[in-house]
Amino acid sequence: xxxxxxxxxxxxxxxxxxxxxxxxxxxxxxxxxxxxxxxxxxxxxxxxxxxxxxxxxxxxxxxxxxxxxxxxxxxxxxxxxxxxxxxxxxxxxxxxxxxxxxxxxxxxxxxxxxxxxxxxxxxxxxxxxxxxxxxxxxxxxxxxxxxxxxxxxxxxxxxxxxxxxxxxxxxxxxxxxxxxxxxxxxxxxxxxxxxxxxxxxxxxxxxxxxxxxxxxxxxxxxxxxxxxxxxxxxxxxxxxxxxxxxxxxxxxxxxxxxxxxxxxxxxxxxxxxxxxxxxxxxxxxxxxxxxxxxxxxxxxxxxxxxxxxxxxxxxxxxxxxxxxxxxxxxxxxxxxxxxxxxx
Amino acid sequence: xxxxxxxxxxxxxxxxxxxxxxxxxxxxxxxxxxxxxxxxxxxxxxxxxxxxxxxxxxxxxxxxxxxxxxxxxxxxxxxxxxxxxxxxxxxxxxxxxxxxxxxxxxxxxxxxxxxxxxxxxxxxxxxxxxxxxxxxxxxxxxxxxxxxxxxxxxxxxxxxxxxxxxxxxxxxxxxxxxxxxxxxxxxxxxxxxxxxxxxxxxxxxxxxxxxxxxxxxxxxxxxxxxxxxxxxxxxxxxxxxxxxxxxxxxxxxxxxxxxxxxxxxxxxxxxxxxxxxxxxxxxxxxxxxxxxxxxxxxxxxxxxxxxxxxxxxxxxxxxxxxxxxxxxxxxxxxxxxxxxxxx
DNA sequence: CGTTCTACGTATACCGTTCTACGTCAAGAA
DNA sequence: TTCTTGACGTAGAACGGTATACGTAGAACG
Numbered sequence: 001x002x003x004x005x006x007x008x009x010x011x012x013x014x015x016x017x018x019x020x021x022x023x024x025x026x027x028x029x030x031x032x033x034x035x036x037x038x039x040x041x042x043x044x045x046x047x048x049x050x051x052x053x054x055x056x057x058x059x060x061x062x063x064x065x066x067x068x069x070x071x072x073x074x075x076x077x078x079x080x081x082x083x084x085x086x087x088x089x090x091x092x093x094x095x096x097x098x099x100x101x102x103x104x105x106x107x108x109x110x111x112x113x114x115x116x117x118x119x120x121x122x123x124x125x126x127x128x129x130x131x132x133x134x135x136x137x138x139x140x141x142x143x144x145x146x147x148x149x150x151x152x153x154x155x156x157x158x159x160x161x162x163x164x165x166x167x168x169x170x171x172x173x174x175x176x177x178x179x180x181x182x183x184x185x186x187x188x189x190x191x192x193x194x195x196x197x198x199x200x201x202x203x204x205x206x207x208x209x210x211x212x213x214x215x216x217x218x219x220x221x222x223x224x225x226x227x228x229x230x231x232x233x234x235x236x237x238x239x240x241x242x243x244x245x246x247x248x249x250x251x252x253x254x255x256x257x258x259x260x261x262x263x264x265x266x267x268x269x270x271x272x273x274x275x276x277x278x279x280x281x282x283x284x285x286x287x288x289x290x291x292x293x294x295x296x297x298x299x300x301x302x303x304x305x306x307x308x309x310x311x312x313x314x315x316x317x318x319x320x321x322x323x324x325x326x327x328x329x330x331x332x333x334x335x336x337x338x339x340x341x342x343x
Numbered sequence: 344x345x346x347x348x349x350x351x352x353x354x355x356x357x358x359x360x361x362x363x364x365x366x367x368x369x370x371x372x373x374x375x376x377x378x379x380x381x382x383x384x385x386x387x388x389x390x391x392x393x394x395x396x397x398x399x400x401x402x403x404x405x406x407x408x409x410x411x412x413x414x415x416x417x418x419x420x421x422x423x424x425x426x427x428x429x430x431x432x433x434x435x436x437x438x439x440x441x442x443x444x445x446x447x448x449x450x451x452x453x454x455x456x457x458x459x460x461x462x463x464x465x466x467x468x469x470x471x472x473x474x475x476x477x478x479x480x481x482x483x484x485x486x487x488x489x490x491x492x493x494x495x496x497x498x499x500x501x502x503x504x505x506x507x508x509x510x511x512x513x514x515x516x517x518x519x520x521x522x523x524x525x526x527x528x529x530x531x532x533x534x535x536x537x538x539x540x541x542x543x544x545x546x547x548x549x550x551x552x553x554x555x556x557x558x559x560x561x562x563x564x565x566x567x568x569x570x571x572x573x574x575x576x577x578x579x580x581x582x583x584x585x586x587x588x589x590x591x592x593x594x595x596x597x598x599x600x601x602x603x604x605x606x607x608x609x610x611x612x613x614x615x616x617x618x619x620x621x622x623x624x625x626x627x628x629x630x631x632x633x634x635x636x637x638x639x640x641x642x643x644x645x646x647x648x649x650x651x652x653x654x655x656x657x658x659x660x661x662x663x664x665x666x667x668x669x670x671x672x673x674x675x676x677x678x679x680x681x682x683x684x685x686x
Numbered sequence: 687c688g689t690t691c692t693a694c695g696t697a698t699a700c701c702g703t704t705c706t707a708c709g710t711c712a713a714g715a716a
Numbered sequence: 717t718t719c720t721t722g723a724c725g726t727a728g729a730a731c732g733g734t735a736t737a738c739g740t741a742g743a744a745c746g
Contacts, residue, residue, distance in 0.1 A: 007487055011702060022726045027704060035724055058409065058465040059702035061401035062731040068464065070443075076425035077630075085419055085446065098460040100413075101444040103428065117441040121400040121411065121464070144350055232630055261634055268635035287420075287575055291604055292611035293636045354732060365696045370734060378694055402732035405701040 010053045019047035030055055031064070061122035069099045069314065070118035070126040074106040075230065078258055080284040080303055081129060084150060087307025088127070095315070097124070106230060108132050115141050125318045127310055128152070132193075135200055146317040150310050153200045158324040161313040165301030167202045170331035171209025174253050174281050174299060177333055179217045182342035183251040183279050186214065187224045187242065189263070191255050203255045206283065210253060224249065228259070235259055239266045243278070250278060251339070257282035257289055260296050264338065279339040295337035301329055353396045362390035373398055374407070404465035412442045412657065413461035413469040417449040418573065421601055423627040423646055424472060427493060430650025431470070438658070440467070449573060451475050458484050468661045470653055471495070475536075478543055489660040491653050496543045501667040504656040508644030510545045513674035514552025517596050517624050517642060520676055522560045525685035526594040526622050529557065529565065530585065532606070534598050535572045546598045549626065553596060567592065571602070578602055582609040586621070593621060594682070600625035600632055603639050607681070622682040638680035644672055 004011065012030075016023045021040060028036050029044040036044075047053070057066045071088070073081045085101075092099060100123075102114040111131050118126050125146035131138070135155055141147060142160035154162045171188075178186050188210040191203040198204060207225060214223050228238040242249065243266060254260040260282030264274060272278050282289060285300035309327045316325075347354065355373075359366045364383060371379050372387040379387075390396070400409045414431070416424045428444075435442060443466075445457040454474050461469050468489035474481070478498055484490060485503035497505045514531075521529050531553040534546040541547060550568060557566050571581040585592065586609060597603040603625030607617060615621050625632060628643035652670045659668075 009702095013702080023703085024705080024726060024728090025724090028725090031704080033705090037724065040724080054459060054463055056465065056702055057460075057463045058401045058404035059731095060704075062405070062702080062733090063704040065704095066401065066464070068460075076419070076428055077422055079420055079422075082419035089446075089448070098457075099445070101446065102442070103432075103444065105432070114441075116397060117400075117411075120397055121409070121441075232633070261631075261636075264636050265634040288604075288631075290575070291608040293604075293607050352732095356732080366733080367696060367698090367735085368694090371695090374734080376735090380694060383694080399732055402701090403734070405703090405732080406734040407701095408734095 009056070010051045012053070012055070015044065015047050015051060015053045018051060019044045065124050066122045067097050068121070068123045069097050070115075070121075070123040071099055071101045072104055072111065072114050072118075072126065072128045072131065073101060074104055074130050074132075076103055077230075078256060078284075079286040079288065080256065083284075083286065083303025084129060084307035084310070087304035087309075088311045089307075090304070091308045091311035091315075097315075104131070106132060112137070119145050125314045127314055130202065132196065132198070132201065134196075134198060138200075146314065148310050148314045148317065150306055151202050153202070153205060154324070154326050155199060158326075159322075161310075161317060161325045161327070163306050163310040163313065163327045163329075164202075165299075165306070165329040165331045167205035167331075168209035168212070170283065170299040170301065170333075171206040171253070172213040173331060173333045174283075174297075175210055175213035175217065177297070177335065178251045178253070178279060178281065178339060179213075179219070180341070181275075181279065181339060183339075184219060185222055185224075185247065185249040186210075186219070186251040186253060187226055187249040189239070189252055189254045189259055190225055190227050192227045192229045206255055232262060235262045236266055239263050240270070243267065243270055243272065248278075251281070252278065253281045255283055257284045257286045257296060257298055260298070260338075261288055261294060264294060264296065274338050275340050275342070281339050285334050289334070289336065297336045297339040298334055300332045300334050305329055352399070353394045355396070355398070358387065358390050358394060358396045361394060362387045408467050409465045410439050410441060411464070411466045412440050413458075413464075413466040414442055414444045415447055415454065415457050415461075415469065415471045415474065416444060417447055417473050417475075419446055420573075421599060421627075422629040422631065423599065426627075426629065426646025427472060427650035427653070430647035430652075431654045432650075433647070434651045434654035434658075440658075447474070449475060455480070462488050468657045470657055473545065475539065475541070475544065477539075477541060481543075489657065491657040491660065493649055493653050494545050496545070496548060497667070497669050498542060501669075502665075504653075504660060504668045504670070506649050506653040506656065506670045506672075507545075508642075508649070508672040508674045510548035510674070511552035511555070513626065513642040513644065513676075514549040514596070515556040516674060516676045517626075517640075518553055518556035518560065520640070520678065521594045521596070521622060521624065521682060522556075522562070523684070524618075524622065524682060526682075527562060527565060528567075528590065528592040529553075529562070529594040529596060530567045530569055530592040532582070532595055532597045532602055533568055533570050535570045549598055575605060578605045579609055582606050583613070586610065586613055586615065591621075594624070595621065596624045598626055600627045600629045600639065600641055603641070603681075604631060604637060607637060607639065617681050618683050618685070624682050628677050632677070632679065640679045640682040641677055643675045643677050648672055 012026050016026045026044050029041050104110040111133050127148045130151035147160040149162045228235045252263050260280050263280050267274050267278050282296050282298040285298040289296040289298045355369050359369045369387050372384050447453040454476050470491045473494035490503040492505045571578045595606050603623050606623050610617050610621050625639050625641040628641040632639040632641045
């Protein structure tokens, strides 16, 4: 009988036997390696097709590549990451790479465990989206596996690539837009950082942009930053508290869209009109912003482009590039009803 | 020098050397296998910790397990899948299994490629959520790898487990609720099936429930099923066409929530009041339904429970169970403003 | 006291690829 | 002819674990 693997899997040996060549020759065909005649290649290809052979990634990983790329996303609820992944898939659909996702739930221990797991599985490269871990840990990982970071700002001397939009600029656009619309009591509703306030995190950059633009607009005294976790319950409670307080803001700038949706909901519950009593602005311009019942002003950083570029950089880096590259997209404000100018 | 792997990785040999035991002994400790004294176990554990050893999944996979579970989800935009994954993670957080996700974008070729890829990577088991492929293909895969299906109805004689809610019942609840509220022209807005109309697909079951309940309510003549793809543009165009037609429906039942959100948006654009002019109901009861600006009536099938049960079944099946199990949740209607009774 | 368990470790084949080193053959150069 | 050279193939050692078969020592038993 032909040499089968467990589960009756077709092995490279069987293909070699069928084609009447050596195992090494089959391997060469598989990898498009040097030193195979067209004739032999054709013969091997035919046998592979006939037998339905598929190389075992685990075995390949022991010496060569696994043709697997790992992606870490912070959570599954934020649709922005879906946009990024759409771009990634566009870039990768013609390659033989397979992409697998891990979800960290925005928890630092999970992030590390996940990346370690990806390294353990001999992935060829990883793309890490908006992590919370400090930069020297990222460097540690990047030393062991080709790495691209998205939504994480470089600080110089990286051994990995980054892809971002100019978050500070984006936040400035928001604040300028609100001030121009007649809003003054503008609150920045930030992601919870647990006091880390990493320079690399997008929320930090956005806060910097917010502060700078408030200052520039003569509203330094009105600067107010509030943090909230990602759970619906807590966001609503924080926002409710904010909107019921004595000095209620007249505009809330949320670090990401889905927080903005929660704000709209609370405003609705409290019978506040948007934008009459309160303007709301988000970030990322995900598809929810466009729904008429939300009509949420937001910053477009074109997740698709980010994902596409990140995938490109990752492939290059796997290919051997060592110098870091940092791709930056210019953000663009998309104005909608939620922040229309005051009467 | 100690025997290191590539990238200077610590190998099992090095651990064995450091602990002064055989490689086999270390492997046993790793797998909690039979025949190791507490003393030896402790010594090996200490060496592993000291050296920061991590077993290489690819190497383990060649003979044993990879401790990796694969999950296929149809798309990243539908938040329902996030709920399922939350339940999965709850069930798995105390185990040593690592979960990795693949996204099929609801395309059948992608589904197959993805599952093959997971098998190639020697995953210990897979969980497939709401696939479009016919049941005999599922059976094929299930013969090669422990498999659990979620949101895919069994037809008898399975070699895999399933986890579902009673979709037909859920749809009946919706229609009964709408009829009781005084609605008569009820349209079912279904997922595009490309004419496949697989008995296994949830949308088919929901349609069956819709038809049955319409019939039972004496509204057989009003039955009307419309299909739309998942792209925002097409959904909006289909809905707009529907709402501008001569015989405008007074209620739309959407096969999943995010379609419902699009319907609300179009209604808003057309200045139709909800539920005055049009009632809207979704399915899955994702968090968006609860937002005040949506207030979308929906069917709760508790994704968390589904995910939890599916994970449990998968672990059991990996453990060796052969008989199929089919877990079914009873759906529950959550009424909100979008389908309030007519005046 | 010899025999038989049982508990614990070790030696080693094996998993399915990749990759290095080497052999062979034909064509061209000297 | 003889020697190079390059193109093509092959043999076999890795890769880092797992699992099986076996050895050994001490305890229990008759």
